[in-house]
Amino acid sequence: MYNRDAICPDIHVIEAHYSRVLGIAPIDRSAINFTDTNGNMIFPDLEELDVGKSTLTLYWSLSVSIFAIGGMISSFAVGWIGDKLGRVKAMLAVNVLSIIGNLLMGLAKFGPSHILIIAGRAITGLYCGLSSGLVPMYVGEISPTALRGALGTLHQLAIVTGILISQVLGLDFLLGSDDMWPLLLGLSGAAALLQFFLLLLCPESPRYLYIKLGKVEEAKKCLKRLRGDCDSTKEIAEMEKEKQEAASEKKVSIRKLFSSSSYRQPVIVALMVQICQQFSGINAIFYYSTDIFVRAGVDQPVYATIGVGVVNTVFTVIAVFLVEKTGRRSLFIAGLIGMLASAVAMTVGLVLLSTFAWMSYVSMVTVFLFVIFFEVGPGPIPWFIVAELFSQGPRPAAIAIAGFCNWTCNFIIGMCFQYIADLCGPYVFMTFAVLLFGFVLFTHFKVPETKGKSFEEISAEFRRKGRSAIKGPKAATELEGLRGSQEA
Template identity: 55%
Template structure:
């Protein structure tokens, strides 16, 4: 514990907190659309009346609102697929810096949509801010995972999810009608996402670039060493450099890994399937159905003041992210057939959110970065992000229609999916705590040896990488 504590330097704290401002915006833009739903729908109706001199049809309103919610995921889906290329071209830090331009554009479009009487601007703004969040959802955990010491990687990785749920809670609170959630101020609520944008742009120049990126991708050992010294607070960084040199040596022995090759190569097929399914487990849990539509869900369940119940879910979300551990959960089903069940509905959703945040909430985002070494990591993060955002879009777009057809039993669908993900995680997902990237990769490269064998070897001081085991003396002196 003392060793870990000594490694937490001011530069490391600044860099991690600056990076996760992008995650805060991600969460804010997930939650901001929830509370003012009815008010924005009224604005859509007023715009329709202004254009066509008749009220908007219910089906058109449902479609426009679902699109306003779900097109956020389309933007994220497309940009996350490009994340690998952008992060290699610009570097992790510069990519986060330039990505903020999308946040400015998206916030401006959403904030001006009421003044311009244009729900198209609102939808386009949601798409643009979604594109920003798609890049941030990959860049932030990649950067944090690469600058964090091995012993702190898991703990610092959870800050990405903590920032997301904090952003959701901030949006829910500011969405109160007594604050910014009324018919006049909701454009301010939508445009407020520029605040963390400005803060991140001001702080990023003081943060070092990822030493792993500088050394392994750009071959700039001097700059990588300088970054390591700032992050660790030590002049002697030979151990960290040795680990990166070993990783680079193994990368140089392999061909460059493309996205199709992740699926074709037996070395990467299993980890990429795990990465995809972990991302799907996060979204197909149904949690974003709650964050997107909880106000209307609580309203239908008979809760008198649904916005406060929504904020309660956000508080539970944050609290359980702080105590996040590796576990999966069972989704709760609620029914509003009797008045007293409205309270059961609230407890069920609070419980679901709590268990989500000790399982698939924080884990998938940084787990992907741990499964892959520097070479295939950008492509793997792009695939994982694309999978996450695709599932996010499906939930955001089609949940209202499925819920209308199946009523409260819609959550049984999520329960069945979660049971599958629980079984898969238990049997197929390896433990990565305290292991280097090479040690994690070796557990997939050696089908004849179990993860337990590798853990025992590390405890005994034996080598744990694939090439070492292929040596003539089997790594034994």
């Protein structure tokens, strides 16, 4: 979730429309010009204005937050719908939610706008909660091991590209005007409609067919469509081994993910990378960006903010190529360290801004650096690394709980950041610096490198660590007992 003023330039236009629909007078008394029949100036009662402001704030807050709430709720259904319908059919089915949600927002002016927008965002949130789990799951399962990270990063690339397009189209002379904003809100439905038809051309996940359904020949046909004439004997052998492992254990539930020592460590890693992404401070950067550009003397800060969106997209493209060369873990750590340094520099720049005017330029450069480091590591990697950490059996449940964690953190940041920013002022970035330092330590000691490893190899590594953790204390106790008997 990014700064709404930066991402949606038409935000104030929609708020003004809410005011008109709800019959709420402008909050600024200087903008009010009411007269009685004798031409005398009159003002609404202050209490009435406060009630109107509270009502507007309530509806607007609900319009913003309902999206993340929808994502939180639907993320739990990722595993169920993915296993029940299959990866491709599940993505086809949830696309209907996107089309309906965006259609409601696009038709907002033909009914009670605030109700239609809230309903549309809720349904779109349900869609995003499902698709943000199904897409990485599908991409991870169909990708060759050597390209799994690069193809997984494309999910984040699609997100930032969508943000950039919305920034450009949201300019007031395009679709950000009072007349055109419903079209901007409903435009995402066109992308969902296009995806609906393109998914009809996509093969089902061979791993799902082979391991979950036991359709060996159909899985081989889908694998041939994906790999062409390349030898897939090794992949078939990996799937067979994974299938045997899955057959030896019961269905993995969310509860078992936390109770089983074999899964506990990868679950903790999966949850922490989601927390890293949302609590990294990227929201704070976008929140302050427009003000920083204004102080730096930029005449049209909205264009500078779009420039940040361009950098956002360009470095996500670069991450596509870096992730398979440098590895996930090292790239993730490098991104966190860069963001940590940028957060400290941003704090210095904002604190000294009133003393040294040139500090505004330092802050402006730091905005771009922070975004760059985010997009080469903490931005794209959490979306696909969860699918890499688990074998076919526990993967759907793991992606569901990781998605819920991501959306919950998204909601918390959206609801609480404004209060933290008001409390801490420019020092808010030191809060994120402390968090980033903790994330660096956790990643260094706990997150494994998954580059070039099969799903079974990654799972086996966690199982070995789990057994070592259990055997360690037991071995120490036996050794102490042996020493005691020798002394006796």
